[in-house]
Amino acid sequence: MDFFTWCMISAGFAMALGSLGTGLGMGNAIRSAVEGVARNPGASGKVLTTLMIGLAMIESLAIYVFVVAMIILFANPFTEQVINLATR
Amino acid sequence: MSDADQSFLDRVALRNLVILAVLLVLSLPWRSAALSLGILVGGLLALGGFWWQQRTLRRVLEQPTPQAARGFQVRYFLRLAGLGLILYVLIGRLGLHPVGLTLGLSVVVINIFCTALARLVRRG
Numbered sequence: 321m322d323f324f325t326w327c328m329i330s331a332g333f334a335m336a337l338g339s340l341g342t343g344l345g346m347g348n349a350i351r352s353a354v355e356g357v358a359r360n361p362g363a364s365g366k367v368l369t370t371l372m373i374g375l376a377m378i379e380s381l382a383i384y385v386f387v388v389a390m391i392i393l394f395a396n397p398f399t400e401q402v403i404n405l406a407t408r
Numbered sequence: 409m410s411d412a413d414q415s416f417l418d419r420v421a422l423r424n425l426v427i428l429a430v431l432l433v434l435s436l437p438w439r440s441a442a443l444s445l446g447i448l449v450g451g452l453l454a455l456g457g458f459w460w461q462q463r464t465l466r467r468v469l470e471q472p473t474p475q476a477a478r479g480f481q482v483r484y485f486l487r488l489a490g491l492g493l494i495l496y497v498l499i500g501r502l503g504l505h506p507v508g509l510t511l512g513l514s515v516v517v518i519n520i521f522c523t524a525l526a527r528l529v530r531r532g
Contacts, residue, residue, distance in 0.1 A: 357469060365413040368469050372417070373520055375465070376458055380517045382488075386495060387510055394500035 323402045331389040338385025345378045417462060423519050424455050431511055446505035449498060450512020453491065458516050460487060 353371040428451035435444045468480045498504040
């Protein structure tokens, strides 16, 4: 397989693994927060603050994975070297 | 939400802006407009996402009805799709500096990390 096929495969795997992990993490966080608010509605402010901070951190991971996948596909720093090697 | 929680979130939002400004100033010695622009755009995207999340989560937890939860889910996916599209255009079409963009997108993470660290130090 050539370089660009590997790029496509790695970007796809990065997105799949990244979104799987962050999706599970977000789902768990929201479930726990909703259960906490249901048991103790008075603590909704504290739960909301913590949930928001946690979700922002988890979501950043997903965004990083997406940015890395975009870099692999569209701004790969090794593309020129590979093309030079191929045309040599 | 209590005043203490609200003031904590306001402080976090303010610190986000300060960290973005510091990153922008630190990027100036590189004299690279692409890097500074990447940090600025990435930072604004991160701040916008944080602000949107705060608004919608508050609405859902204050009125926990099934309609509100469904609306939150739909808007959340729309926002993520929009963010993905914007990042694709910025990196794939406009060729914005990827390192700058990643640094800008890290504004909220840096802020939360610093806040957690400061609290740990304060508590000893």
